[in-house]
Amino acid sequence: MDSRTVALIRTTFKAVAAEEGGSEKLARSFYAILFTDYPQVRDFFPAAMDAQRDRLLKAIVYALDRLEEPNKLLPFLAQLGRDHRKYGVQAEHYLAVATSLKTAVQVFAGTEMWTDEVDRAWDEGLKIIADTMIGAAEKETTPHVWTGTVIERREVLRDLTIVRLQLDQPMEYAAGQYVSVQIPSRPRMWRYLSPAVPADTDGEIEFHVRGVLGGWVSSAIVGQTAVGDQWLLGSPLGGLGVPRNIKRxxxxxxxxxxxxxxxxxxxxxxxxxxxxxxxxxxxxxxxxxxxxxxxxxxxxxxxxxxxxxxxxxxxxxxxxxxxxxxxxxxxxxxxxxxxxxxxxxxxxxxxxxxxxxxxxxxxxxxxxxxxxxxxxxxxxxxxxxxxxx
The missing domain is CATH 3.40.50.80 (Nucleotide-binding domain of ferredoxin-NADP reductase (FNR) module)
Structure with missing residues (x-):
């Protein structure tokens, strides 16, 4: 993607987001368009959408900030594509999301800003994102999700709990990465947690969870987790880690x-x-x-x-x-x-x-x-x- 295309995408998005309440309005408009035009995708999302809206906007900003750094952006998108397999997402769903997002931005940008060149720029940018995620998902051979059974729950503080799980099969991840988890009492509410131990060949994994005031998932983990509960875990994400050959x-x-x-x-x-x-x-x-x-x-x-x-x-x-x-x-x-x-x-x-x-x-x-x-x-x-x- 050339610098002109990147500049057009960023300028359009920032002009929309810079208006008072623009980011939130854009997110609401995107989901309204998505669920209206593609009602079949609604089942992929939780009933409470506040956290989901916030996460979407941050993900968009993160991607836009790295459009000129493909060596950073593409591996991240590939990880997301592998992780999104847990939802059962197919190629047509990526098209629905891309089309709805572009339509929402176009509505807020207005006809004066939304030129044919801007339209082509967004098509190119969204195609790169979708193709990268789809391609990574299709090539992946690891499970779509892992099932983990809680084997230990230890209350460290009144709002902090350590949970150990036994996975149905070992998960390969780099120490420092994070995974998405879903707990039984919060279906479709996936949250990111970082394993506190390196990958284990026997399939044990440990999380440290602090309850956040008003947090749907973290509070439920701290207050309700019991031995025997079964969690679902998505593919590992993130780029933290210390390479073996590091000198600094x-x-x-x-x-x-x-x-x-x-x-x-x-x-x-x-x-x-x-x-x-x-x-x-x-x-x-x-x-x-x-x-x-x-x-x-x-x-x-x-x-x-x-x-x-x-x-x-x-x-x-x-x-x-x-x-x-x-x-x-x-x-x-x-x-x-x-x-x-x-x-x-x-x-x-x-x-x-x-x-x-x-x-x-x-x-x-x-x-x-x-x-x-x-x-x-x-x-x-x-x-x-x-x-x-």
Missing amino acids: KMLMIGCGTGIAPLRAQLMAMAQRRANPKVHLFVGGHNPCDLYDLETLSDLAVANRWLTVTPVTEHDENPWWHVEPEGPHAPMPVLEPRITGQIGKVVASFGAWADRDVQIAGSPSMVQTTKFRLMAAGTLAKNIRHDPLF
Whole structure:
């Protein structure tokens, strides 16, 4: 796709989205057109559409920002195509989505902006996206979905639960990737979770889940998950990971359950003969949010290349937290805990010019930390994180 085509697509979309409430109106219009003109696709979507609308817009923006970077965009689209097999999506469904999206943008752009050249540009862009996803799905030989049976549920905090599942067959994924999951009580509401352990040949997988206020799926997982429940899991997604031949040192920054993909990578690295130096900052609001320090301490004891620095915004735990009884094992290899906002704390160390950086956590935490690091001199090209949707 040439730069002129990319510019026409971006300009049209941004002109529509820039209007007051434009993004939300566009999403509502898209789904109205899709469900009216292609009613057969409605069954692929959940009854509650708010989260779905938000996710669609973020995915569109993510793709548009990378139209001139096919080496990044096409592998991501291929992953999405493989993942979308879990819905039973066929080639005609991609055509329905593309046609409806183009129609919605055209309606909001107006006849003055929507020229024949713009029309052709959108056709070309949407065709590349659809063809990439369809092609990847058709070539894939792994299961459309995996079934996982809950074999352990452990409540770590009142709003944080660790869930272990036994898959019906092993799943190959790179440590640091994430998967979509569907739980029995929330049909068609797929949510992304990062495995907290590397891929296991016996098919066990572990997730760390924090209940989000108002969250349909996360709250149900934390409050209702029981041993014996059966989940569905889609194909692995994401580009985080540490290649075996990496030479540069690493900086990892994780908050809350965002530590899961970083933890999985550290466990995978611990099985290698040699690794670069890694400095991990693990953060939370309160000390109790650093729920996995014992595991990280064990990793640091066994691996001299790993340094772990805890960071919390407050020194005290909330009133409702009760420390477990019994002796606590010392964690001598951890750096002293620092009080402060994690992005500000990490940026205060400097530009980390000799490091490749990974950030994992909530979208707001990732964005804030990334901006603080860039302000401190860290190059944007050295910072990686998963798409924020």
